[in-house]
Amino acid sequence: MAYLNVRQRRIEAKIAYVGPATAGKGTNLERLRGTVSDPRIGKIESPGDGASNLVSLTWQPPESGRFRDCDVHVQVVAHHGAFGREAFEALDDADGVVVVVDAHPSAQERNRISFDAVRTALERVDRADVPVLLQINKTDLPEALAAEDIALGLGAEGARHVVAAAAQGRGVVETLDAALNEVLAALRAEAEPDDERAPDTNRPPKSVSPNDSAHPLLAALRQVLRETVREHVDELETRRTARLQASLVRIEQRLAAVEARSVVLSTQLETLHRSSQADELHALHMEVRDAFAEAGARSNALRSRIDEIAEKLRKQKTGWFT
Ligand SMILES: Nc1nc2c(ncn2[C@@H]2O[C@H](COP(=O)(O)OP(=O)(O)OP(=O)(O)O)[C@@H](O)[C@H]2O)c(=O)[nH]1
Ligand SMILES: [Mg+2]
Incomplete structure (x- = not known):
């Protein structure tokens, strides 16, 4: 997946x-490894096959193979021998399947068994919508059957297919390119609601399952969106927090100034009280009272401005993430 x-x-x-x-599965991968000059091939790497019996390589298509603003990395795997346990391992979690069939008349029964096995295997795990592409290989052989007849024999008339002669490198890149296009079209169909999509006449109409919204790709695209919004919100929040902190510092400085002034005034009051200068005492009293009233009003105004901004921020965040 x-x-x-x-x-x-x-x-x-x-x-x-x-x-x-x-049928030529290994030859396809060998040829891909050897292809460097084709513009459809971005980068091919051949990791060690590790513990797996599968042959594999990774392919990063060029710019044209990007999906939305994402790079695409494709793991290409093939099994050895006839369709068996290893083939199921290769199919496990595959986003696209290429069934390589042999165009020689003697291979038709083997082709049919493999093709049916792929369909059954995908249906059994409820993944019948995984795109399957036929590669009709060995078409260079003089006895090679026509592609349409082979598809007919497989019960796959009208199936998308690529004609190839892998041993000569013909149709190899075309097959991988077509398979990736199928995979990307399927991902697009999963990620976009039907009505936002331009009709694609090459694809059969897709039925919308109620589980579409739970598709991992769709969920992942939502996650990208959420993360992007979250990054912007975090940046906004940092800037607003800095502004709030600056306001608080200013309030503290003003209050400290008022405090200092009130200490001076109290000392003067004390002195005047002792010298019984009643008029001056009264005037100073008024001055102290006004200074306190002004400081109180200013700090209240700043406090409610801060509360307002915090509330706005909280509402915006709630709106973005619900
Ligand atoms: N004439 C012809 N022979 C081919 C072509 N592709 C592959 N072969 C030959 O078919 C034989 C099998 O090819 P492989 O690529 O090993 O096929 P495979 O599907 O990996 O086979 P196994 O893993 O052994 O089952 C080899 O001798 C190839 O050279 C082709 O396009 N034309
Ligand atoms: Mg092989």
Whole structure:
């Protein structure tokens, strides 16, 4: 299942090459490894196959193969031999499947068994909507059957297919390119509601399942959006917090000044009291009272402004994340 690496803005998809023994699965991958000059090939790497029996390589298509603003990384895997346990391993979690079939007449029964097995395997895990592409290989052989006849024999008339002669490098890049297009079209169909999408005449209409909103890709795209909004909110919040802190510092400075002034005034009051200068005492009293009243009003105004901003911020955040 395609995985969206949110931090690196990267979609990781898997395409499985399956089919009967000797159909040319390995040859496809060998040819891809050797292809460097084709503009449709961005970057091919061949990681060690590790513990797996599968042949694999990773492919990063060029700019044109990007999905939205994400890089696409494709893991291409193929199994050895006939369609069996390894083929199921290759199909596991695949986002797209290429069934490599042999155009030689003697291979048709093997082709059919493999093709049916792919369909059954995908249906069994409720993934019948995974795009499946046929590669009709070995079309260079003089006995090669026509692509349409092979598709007919598979019960796959009208199926999307690519004609190839992998041993000569023909149709190899075309197959991978077409498979990725199918995968991206399927991802797009999952990510966008039907009415926002331009009609794609090459694809059969897709039924919308009630579980679409729970699709991992869709959830991941939402996550990207949320993270982006959250980043902006965090930035806004940092700026507003700095402004609030500056206001608080100003209030503290003013209050400290009022305090200092009131100490001076109290001392003067004390002196006047002792010398019984009643008029001056009264005037000073008034001055102290006014100074306190002004400081109180200013600090109240600033306090309610801060409360207002905090409330606005809280409301905006709640709006964005609900
Ligand atoms: N004539 C012809 N032979 C091909 C073509 N592609 C592959 N072959 C040959 O078919 C044989 C099997 O090819 P592989 O690529 O090993 O096929 P595979 O599906 O990986 O086979 P296994 O993993 O052994 O089951 C090899 O001898 C290839 O050279 C082709 O397009 N034309
Ligand atoms: Mg092989």
